[in-house]
Amino acid sequence: MKTLSTQDVIYAFSRLNNPVMHVQPGDTVSIETYDCFKNQISSADQEVSAIDWNEINPATGPIFIEGAAYGDLLKVTIDNLEIGDQGVMVTGPELGVMGHRMEKMESKLIPIKDGKAIFNEQLHLPLNPMIGVIGVAPEGEPVSCGTPGAHGGNMDTKLITKGATLYFPVFAEGALFALGDFHAAMGDGEVSVSGIEVPGRATVTFDVIKGLHSKYPVLQNADGVALLVSAMTLDEAVKIAVEEMIDLLLPHTDLTVSEMTMLMSAAGETQISQVVDPLVTVRFFVPQHVLDSLDIKLFV
Amino acid sequence: MKTLSTQDVIYAFSRLNNPVMHVQPGDTVSIETYDCFKNQISSADQEVSAIDWNEINPATGPIFIEGAAYGDLLKVTIDNLEIGDQGVMVTGPELGVMGHRMEKMESKLIPIKDGKAIFNEQLHLPLNPMIGVIGVAPEGEPVSCGTPGAHGGNMDTKLITKGATLYFPVFAEGALFALGDFHAAMGDGEVSVSGIEVPGRATVTFDVIKGLHSKYPVLQNADGVALLVSAMTLDEAVKIAVEEMIDLLLPHTDLTVSEMTMLMSAAGETQISQVVDPLVTVRFFVPQHVLDSLDIKLFV
Numbered sequence: 001m002k003t004l005s006t007q008d009v010i011y012a013f014s015r016l017n018n019p020v021m022h023v024q025p026g027d028t029v030s031i032e033t034y035d036c037f038k039n040q041i042s043s044a045d046q047e048v049s050a051i052d053w054n055e056i057n058p059a060t061g062p063i064f065i066e067g068a069a070y071g072d073l074l075k076v077t078i079d080n081l082e083i084g085d086q087g088v089m090v091t092g093p094e095l096g097v098m099g100h101r102m103e104k105m106e107s108k109l110i111p112i113k114d115g116k117a118i119f120n121e122q123l124h125l126p127l128n129p130m131i132g133v134i135g136v137a138p139e140g141e142p143v144s145c146g147t148p149g150a151h152g153g154n155m156d157t158k159l160i161t162k163g164a165t166l167y168f169p170v171f172a173e174g175a176l177f178a179l180g181d182f183h184a185a186m187g188d189g190e191v192s193v194s195g196i197e198v199p200g201r202a203t204v205t206f207d208v209i210k211g212l213h214s215k216y217p218v219l220q221n222a223d224g225v226a227l228l229v230s231a232m233t234l235d236e237a238v239k240i241a242v243e244e245m246i247d248l249l250l251p252h253t254d255l256t257v258s259e260m261t262m263l264m265s266a267a268g269e270t271q272i273s274q275v276v277d278p279l280v281t282v283r284f285f286v287p288q289h290v291l292d293s294l295d296i297k298l299f300v
Numbered sequence: 301m302k303t304l305s306t307q308d309v310i311y312a313f314s315r316l317n318n319p320v321m322h323v324q325p326g327d328t329v330s331i332e333t334y335d336c337f338k339n340q341i342s343s344a345d346q347e348v349s350a351i352d353w354n355e356i357n358p359a360t361g362p363i364f365i366e367g368a369a370y371g372d373l374l375k376v377t378i379d380n381l382e383i384g385d386q387g388v389m390v391t392g393p394e395l396g397v398m399g400h401r402m403e404k405m406e407s408k409l410i411p412i413k414d415g416k417a418i419f420n421e422q423l424h425l426p427l428n429p430m431i432g433v434i435g436v437a438p439e440g441e442p443v444s445c446g447t448p449g450a451h452g453g454n455m456d457t458k459l460i461t462k463g464a465t466l467y468f469p470v471f472a473e474g475a476l477f478a479l480g481d482f483h484a485a486m487g488d489g490e491v492s493v494s495g496i497e498v499p500g501r502a503t504v505t506f507d508v509i510k511g512l513h514s515k516y517p518v519l520q521n522a523d524g525v526a527l528l529v530s531a532m533t534l535d536e537a538v539k540i541a542v543e544e545m546i547d548l549l550l551p552h553t554d555l556t557v558s559e560m561t562m563l564m565s566a567a568g569e570t571q572i573s574q575v576v577d578p579l580v581t582v583r584f585f586v587p588q589h590v591l592d593s594l595d596i597k598l599f600v
Contacts, residue, residue, distance in 0.1 A: 270489025
């Protein structure tokens with residue numbers, strides 16, 4: 001298995017980035033990641049103001065997947081996800097939903113121990129390890145790793161975890177895949193602006209799908225399928241996510257648009273991923289039993 | 301046990317409505333409800349255009365709870381929820397997220413059979429029976445039963461089901477409680493503008509809590525606590541819901557605002573209830589294990 005270390009990171013997804021590794025479809029790679037602060041916060045006493053804010057959200061990569069070309073889909077299966085044993089959270093003025101109530105930047109170290117995040121003596125939180133930043137080079141200008149979009153990026157979505165398969169639209173030759181920004185735990189919304197940020201290691205397997213397209217990243221797991229949309233507002237993102245999902249499923253069925261819309265209203269779920277990045281991210285989720293009943297197999 | 305039939309319905313929550321029943325704190329009432337179309341759609345051939353749109357979202361009530369006064373909380377526990385065996389969905393132009401793709405109003409009858417909603421021969425959907433409209437008289441002008449708000453109303457929230465306890469701010473003497481608009485199944489978002497609409501019967505127990513207040517409805521179930529906020533946009537509703545929840549929990553803990561915000565970011569969930577009513581509804585949810593760890597018991 002190939003491995004990639006944190007020696008090679010990017011701070012923006014871009015078609016102009018030089019790949020640091022070339023792989024074939026079917027290859028599996030083990031990728032080491034910094035936390036979103038490039039592991040800069042290592043003690044409780046450390047002044048958050050001492051952080052170099054130019055080194056935020058490093059993503060390890062980019063990886064060139066042979067054969068991936070504009071208009072294809074890059075399939076990425078997350079085979080495994082390991083996280084470090086030291087988490088950190090931050091919040092402060094102008095950050096997150098509660099920024100107007102904060103007087104200064106604050107950080108908090110959160111040890112990861114015995115499968116729990118030790119918030120304090122009272123609060124031992126369950127873990128839901130996940131990948132915050134994951135994606136490919138975008139279509140146009142470079143996009144900071146702190147911002148999500150159709151190329152993926154900082155989608156901060158809980159479902160992006162071990163066992164999930166993601167499908168990204170490919171905009172650049174080789175796709176130029178990278179990932180980083182793992183969280184030991186995060187709730188939908190990520191309301192403070194950070195999850196429990198941790199370094200880690202992901203094992204992923206790549207494939208290239210020719211002749212099928214999606215405008216937005218799609219995630220498949222054992223529970224169902226989700227379409228991930230980032231936009232300026234939640235309201236806008238929801239409208240796009242619902243319509244794109246309906247248009248994704250419709251050609252696989254005999255249902256009319258009205259019937260499919262009713263079905264999605266009865267059984268589909270409109271969910272929030274994060275509300276604190278430069279664009280917000282939502283997902284529209286359809287349970288696997290609906291896909292199975294309709295005999296829908298996506299992207300095969 | 302007292303019972304209330306569909307003979308007494310309102311189409312707007314209002315402090316000016318005449319109560320049709322008086323109960324004491326601790327009383328349990330069995331309340332019969334129409335579906336949101338007042339059971340007007342009874343055959344597949346029926347023209348939706350024949351519906352009387354003045355008779356939409358009837359709520360059975362209002363019930364005067366003795367002792368409930370401005371500034372109190374009305375506690376309503378949903379002891380039981382029964383639904384009819386004939387569901388109906390509608391969608392059409394200008395309705396829901398996909399209204400721009402619809403050419404005409406359409407309805408669809410959906411039998412409820414053997415614990416499933418029979419969408420068609422292929423699709424037998426699991427049920428999640430819930431109450432769409434539930435609330436008390438609002439503070440100011442009457443509010444249509446189709447619109448949600450701080451008084452409750454058309455919140456279309458999946459969590460409002462058997463076993464849940466709701467806390468409503470009381471704005472009028474006796475609270476003037478009513479409910480209706482049951483769904484046999486609905487996904488978060490209610491994207492077509494309707495769930496699987498059914499008539500039914502709810503059994504609820506009332507209590508009045510003096511000296512404690514909440515600006516918005518709060519829901520407690522076995523999984524945790526949710527604060528329900530309706531606003532013009534999802535983005536606005538999310539901001540309010542997160543801050544109100546933090547202010548609800550903070551006085552019960554030794555945490556700072558920064559710490560509580562981090563905790564909510566790691567363990568709280570920002571969730572969408574519906575995106576299709578005149579105001580949209582979101583909820584911020586905190587798992588019970590967090591409340592238990594902090595030894596927080598709300599409204600006792």
